[in-house]
Amino acid sequence: VGILRGAKNGRKIAWRADMDALASDSPDVVAFQSTNPGVRHICGHDVQVAIALGIADVLVSLKNQINGTIYFVFQPSEENVRGAKAMIDDGLFEMIDPEEFYALHVTPYPEGIVVSKAGYMFADYDEIELTFESGKDSLKIVEFAKQVIEGLETIEKPEIFDDAMNFGDPEVGLVSPNTIYRDYVSVHSGYYIRERGGKTLISANIGTTDKNLLNEAKNKLEEKLNSSEFNKNFEGIEYFDVTYHPNNDPKLVKTASRSIQEHFGSDTYYEQYGIASGGGDDFALFQEKVPGVYFFLGASDFDKEVIAETHSANFAVDENCIRTGVNIFSILLLDRLKFN
Ligand SMILES: [Zn+2]
Structure with missing residues (x-):
């Protein structure tokens, strides 16, 4: 100092x-x-x-x-x-x-x-970690989980989605009154998938513009997984506040x-x-x-x-x-x- x-x-x-x-x-x-x-x-x-x-x-x-x-x-x-x-x-x-x-x-x-x-x-970010019991369907489960997570997204991304370009875009970027970054849920920075003790863990980051949207997204995610064909393998979700x-x-x-x-x-x-x-x-x-x-x-x-x-x-x-x-x-x- x-x-x-x-x-x-x-x-x-x-x-x-x-x-x-x-x-x-x-x-x-x-x-x-x-x-x-x-x-x-x-x-x-x-x-x-x-x-x-x-x-x-x-x-x-x-x-x-x-x-x-x-x-x-x-x-x-x-x-x-x-x-x-x-x-x-x-x-x-x-x-x-x-x-x-x-x-x-x-x-x-x-x-x-x-x-x-x-x-x-900045958006409010949580790391989400989904746990499934591993088995012969593990690959299918990972694909399904990714789809469900991506289904949470509400931001309409332009064809070439590149934050660097889109943030500064005069039509859709942050300095435009019509920005696509006003209220949204988005999945950020890919997935992290690993095996541990017979479990398949899938992590991703979801960002939202406020806590209410984040809670809504969490509820939706749990509902979809609990009512899916893989609900027997699904063990739960953990959330970590990361930003x-x-x-x-x-x-x-x-x-x-x-x-x-x-x-x-x-x-x-x-x-x-x-x-x-x-x-x-x-x-x-x-x-x-x-x-x-x-x-x-x-x-x-x-x-x-x-x-x-x-x-x-x-x-x-x-x-x-x-x-x-x-x-x-x-x-x-x-x-x-x-x-x-
Ligand atoms: Zn920095």
Whole structure:
């Protein structure tokens, strides 16, 4: 945690950057390859760190004109959602007492734009695990279970379903008022099938835009399995809550969007109308303590086929997004600190 105190007292604001990388054996698509074999920055947390350091650099140069305090929080272990909790357990909020908390994450949106919304940014995800007694029908059961799970889906996916493309699509994407990502149940990230002690276990992730939809989907799933020809083999379902959902403070979203559009133009900030179907972020735990805003920062250059689809083997960013991020969020923090 880095603490920058301005010349005079004023508002206290925190900025979070997550730092961790991911396991990946795919070759790097950038010149600055990872020096740790099997570990790559394919979620852009190196970009988040670079932007936070950039913002710190700008604000330090203006320190004598700043009223207030800025806390730069560099958080480990976002990917396994343990880092934010570890920092809180370690006494983060005894060390700092921010009144507002901000963070960003790179996304497949085009470079040059920032997106956010009041309330939840990501779908609510549960991992579901179906247990069946194994037998001669195990293969059939797996196929049947997949069909039933897929039958829960309510999102109408365009022909080529690729979140990276569809999130940014002006017709169906998140920034369109007619987005397909408004209310939905979707199956995410494939299936995980294994045998254990005479049982066949089938896991998948289902995402929904709210808890009610999730509960409805669970009931439907159980009904279908209990009334199926495999009901004798079906032993039950377990649910595991796997994500944290950043929940943005409506007032702060309003002031932030106004500030960004005032300084950088109305085509810089976009409202997100729907709920993103993948991911989550344990920044949500900081927001449970302090009101804050989580932003998506555009990082793709589609013409050059640089697409910031996080966790994909070819993840890459248009590095202009670092400059954009530093510019926009230095100004936003200065606005909130009442720069004079
Ligand atoms: Zn990430």
